[in-house]
Amino acid sequence: MNTAAAVADFRSYPLISALTTVQTLADQVLVTWADGRVSPFHHQWLRDNCPCPVCVYTVTREQVLEIVDVAEDLCPAIAQVDADGCLSIDWQDGHTSRFDPGWLRAHAYDDESRAERSAGKPKSRLWNSQLKLPVFEYQAVMDDPKALLQWLLALRDIGLTQVRGVPTEPGSLTHIAKRISFIRESNFGVLFNVQSKADADSNAYTAFNLPLHSDLPTRELQPGLQFLHCLVNDADGGESIFVDGFAIADALRQEDPEAFRALCEIPVEFRNKDRHSDYRCLAPIIALDTLGQVSEIRMANFLRGPFDASVEQMPKLYRAYRRFIAMTREARFRLITRLNPGEMWCFDNRRTLHARNAFDPTSGARHFQGCYIDRDELLSRILVLQR
Amino acid sequence: MNTAAAVADFRSYPLISALTTVQTLADQVLVTWADGRVSPFHHQWLRDNCPCPVCVYTVTREQVLEIVDVAEDLCPAIAQVDADGCLSIDWQDGHTSRFDPGWLRAHAYDDESRAERSAGKPKSRLWNSQLKLPVFEYQAVMDDPKALLQWLLALRDIGLTQVRGVPTEPGSLTHIAKRISFIRESNFGVLFNVQSKADADSNAYTAFNLPLHSDLPTRELQPGLQFLHCLVNDADGGESIFVDGFAIADALRQEDPEAFRALCEIPVEFRNKDRHSDYRCLAPIIALDTLGQVSEIRMANFLRGPFDASVEQMPKLYRAYRRFIAMTREARFRLITRLNPGEMWCFDNRRTLHARNAFDPTSGARHFQGCYIDRDELLSRILVLQR
Numbered sequence: 226m227n228t229a230a231a232v233a234d235f236r237s238y239p240l241i242s243a244l245t246t247v248q249t250l251a252d253q254v255l256v257t258w259a260d261g262r263v264s265p266f267h268h269q270w271l272r273d274n275c276p277c278p279v280c281v282y283t284v285t286r287e288q289v290l291e292i293v294d295v296a297e298d299l300c301p302a303i304a305q306v307d308a309d310g311c312l313s314i315d316w317q318d319g320h321t322s323r324f325d326p327g328w329l330r331a332h333a334y335d336d337e338s339r340a341e342r343s344a345g346k347p348k349s350r351l352w353n354s355q356l357k358l359p360v361f362e363y364q365a366v367m368d369d370p371k372a373l374l375q376w377l378l379a380l381r382d383i384g385l386t387q388v389r390g391v392p393t394e395p396g397s398l399t400h401i402a403k404r405i406s407f408i409r410e411s412n413f414g415v416l417f418n419v420q421s422k423a424d425a426d427s428n429a430y431t432a433f434n435l436p437l438h439s440d441l442p443t444r445e446l447q448p449g450l451q452f453l454h455c456l457v458n459d460a461d462g463g464e465s466i467f468v469d470g471f472a473i474a475d476a477l478r479q480e481d482p483e484a485f486r487a488l489c490e491i492p493v494e495f496r497n498k499d500r501h502s503d504y505r506c507l508a509p510i511i512a513l514d515t516l517g518q519v520s521e522i523r524m525a526n527f528l529r530g531p532f533d534a535s536v537e538q539m540p541k542l543y544r545a546y547r548r549f550i551a552m553t554r555e556a557r558f559r560l561i562t563r564l565n566p567g568e569m570w571c572f573d574n575r576r577t578l579h580a581r582n583a584f585d586p587t588s589g590a591r592h593f594q595g596c597y598i599d600r601d602e603l604l605s606r607i608l609v610l611q612r
Numbered sequence: 613m614n615t616a617a618a619v620a621d622f623r624s625y626p627l628i629s630a631l632t633t634v635q636t637l638a639d640q641v642l643v644t645w646a647d648g649r650v651s652p653f654h655h656q657w658l659r660d661n662c663p664c665p666v667c668v669y670t671v672t673r674e675q676v677l678e679i680v681d682v683a684e685d686l687c688p689a690i691a692q693v694d695a696d697g698c699l700s701i702d703w704q705d706g707h708t709s710r711f712d713p714g715w716l717r718a719h720a721y722d723d724e725s726r727a728e729r730s731a732g733k734p735k736s737r738l739w740n741s742q743l744k745l746p747v748f749e750y751q752a753v754m755d756d757p758k759a760l761l762q763w764l765l766a767l768r769d770i771g772l773t774q775v776r777g778v779p780t781e782p783g784s785l786t787h788i789a790k791r792i793s794f795i796r797e798s799n800f801g802v803l804f805n806v807q808s809k810a811d812a813d814s815n816a817y818t819a820f821n822l823p824l825h826s827d828l829p830t831r832e833l834q835p836g837l838q839f840l841h842c843l844v845n846d847a848d849g850g851e852s853i854f855v856d857g858f859a860i861a862d863a864l865r866q867e868d869p870e871a872f873r874a875l876c877e878i879p880v881e882f883r884n885k886d887r888h889s890d891y892r893c894l895a896p897i898i899a900l901d902t903l904g905q906v907s908e909i910r911m912a913n914f915l916r917g918p919f920d921a922s923v924e925q926m927p928k929l930y931r932a933y934r935r936f937i938a939m940t941r942e943a944r945f946r947l948i949t950r951l952n953p954g955e956m957w958c959f960d961n962r963r964t965l966h967a968r969n970a971f972d973p974t975s976g977a978r979h980f981q982g983c984y985i986d987r988d989e990l991l992s993r994i995l996v997l998q999r
């Protein structure tokens with residue numbers, strides 16, 4: 226039995242520390258490592274994670290065993306470190322499980338091991354108006370997996386990038402988007418054209434100033450990445466403005482905790498409707514992850530419905546909403562630049578709010594193309610490139 | 613100024629009760645309706661929702677005004693019911709706003725009005741093994757908007773439907789899916805073929821028994837609707853099994869509140885990985901909406917990673933997980949049927965768990981095609997059809 230292959234999961238689990246002793250208690254096994262760490266593993270957890278080819282189908286590396294088919298009080302008959310340094314368990318029902326010490330350490334759930342894993346997770350790097358814009362070259366990203374990975378890590382951790390040297394033929398952004406994955410379609414199409422239109426179905430398709438916003442806050446899952454590719458930009462005005470929504474939320478949390486709480490707790494409706502669609506989503510403006518960190522900003526004043534909160538909450542919500550918008554207008558947060566043909570923005574649409582100044586459609590043509598890809602696809606591509 | 617047009621929002625707001633009196637307080641206006649209800653409206657709320665063509669662009673019906681551009685303490689100079697029965701406000705800064713009484717009543721946020729709206733929202737109708745399966749005819753759904761709407765309402769409220777008379781040419785399900793919207797692509801394609809494959813990248817593509825699960829729990833947003841269309845079903849076995857995950861969660865909440873809480877609170881990792889992708893999502897098995905109602909089940913034992921919870925939580929999580937799986941196996945919840953060529957399942961993938969019995973690939977061919985559409989698109993189509 227090749228334990229490592231069955232559990233490898235396309236990752237490798239190097240040996241951090243050897244297993245030294247194993248002690249069997251009533252509902253768990255206590256393992257001691259050579260570096261002194263002690264990790265408890267419940268019997269159910271160990272049986273559930275048995276990597277043998279009866280429990281895991283080796284072709285798909287997916288589990289076939291369902292833990293409910295094993296007795297809830299199943300105990301080891303023998304638990305020991307075997308000759309290969311693996312944790313070996315002979316269960317009372319006759320089944321045998323062997324655990325590679327590298328894999329076991331990587332999945333240990335004693336407090337220290339969990340804190341270590343948590344600390345090792347990628348963190349957002351907050352930015353302000355002083356950001357040195359991360360710029361990448363189209364051809365390098367297309368040809369070189371290392372350049373691609375660098376770009377994707379910047380998207381994940383900074384949430385705002387520019388790519389230069391993109392061909393200005395319409396549809397060109399598809400090629401670079403597909404370096405990550407398929408594109409997420411919406412009712413605006415697979416690609417959308419940002420141009421001033423007489424029959425606009427959103428203010429995005431006018432020449433108006435657009436205040437700082439995320440795209441499609443009207444959907445349960447806002448698109449993760451937004452691509453905006455400049456084909457023509459001869460019109461006066463229309464500069465791009467970006468702010469790090471996480472940095473603003475963090476500052477708000479420090480400077481006005483009550484306002485921060487209101488935006489985390491009170492859901493707001495966003496909607497977009499035309500003759501063929503009617504999208505509505507009710508959610509708070511700031512979302513937190515399971516660790517209480519800001520994980521998403523949902524904001525587009527022009528797509529917002531009337532606030533529907535209790536009479537008591539309403540003044541708090543307005544105070545908080547005004548404060549947040551006022552902060553998006555503060556110079557300390559704002560990055561303002563103009564995009565030239567062949568340049569493309571790619572940013573985390575759920576973090577980095579974007580705006581454009583009004584432009585004069587009579588002064589020249591302006592044509593951008595955009596598309597979306599979700600965070601899931603970004604993170605998957607990063608994991609594959611990192612293998 | 614046509615107040616109704618600017619705010620109409622593609623919905624109409626019939627007059628429920630006339631406005632009788634208006635009283636201006638320090639930060640709000642108190643409106644009394646002919647039926648005796650009293651609704652407070654804060655000055656900020658009213659100014660924010662001014663429907664005039666300066667504040668709302670009439671082509672897109674989207675707001676141009678940002679409330680932060682108005683003084684936080686702006687008050688009415690005059691607030692009254694005008695000759696047309698509208699609430700008319702002359703603001704101290706010279707702006708004028710008029711509110712249609714039907715619209716105003718529909719958006720009133722006094723406790724009674726909010727409770728009324730909340731009670732009027734569509735509710736899930738829970739089901740068990742006794743469900744009379746909602747069956748729809750392909751041709752009717754394709755031709756008749758009323759039949760389409762009936763099907764979509766069943767999907768929204770019951771979460772499990774069957775469509776009959778679907779042509780058995782490969783790709784046919786696309787036509788009926790597009791009655792709702794574009795299809796949500798995944799790494800398995802726009803359409804996916806459910807067949808036993810030697811190089812399976814998921815247990816779904818084997819002949820194994822598949823336990824009750826949702827598809828793509830490995831994504832932040834699990835697909836909302838799943839289509840499964842039977843083209844050929846000559847193999848022995850492979851019956852479809854469905855349970856209402858909301859009904860099970862509800863029963864668990866009653867019968868074992870501690871287990872219910874554990875599944876709502878402790879996040880679990882689901883993952884799916886092959887040579888080209890590596891998807892991972894950490895989320896609780898049961899999700900609740902803002903009102904505390906069950907809104908989503910995330911479950912696929914074969915895609916689950918090792919539990920990563922504290923030593924204290926681990927036994928609670930295993931007890932709850934075992935209990936949930938045991939419930940999915942109880943006869944009271946399970947609907948078991950076999951799909952014939954030309955029949956198609958369509959169900960809420962975030963509510964209705966599905967399974968299939970093992971089949972014998974040597975006994976005959978079996979070929980299903982599937983695709984996904986999100987809840988957003990379903991709800992949008994329903995709102996458009998209901999206009």
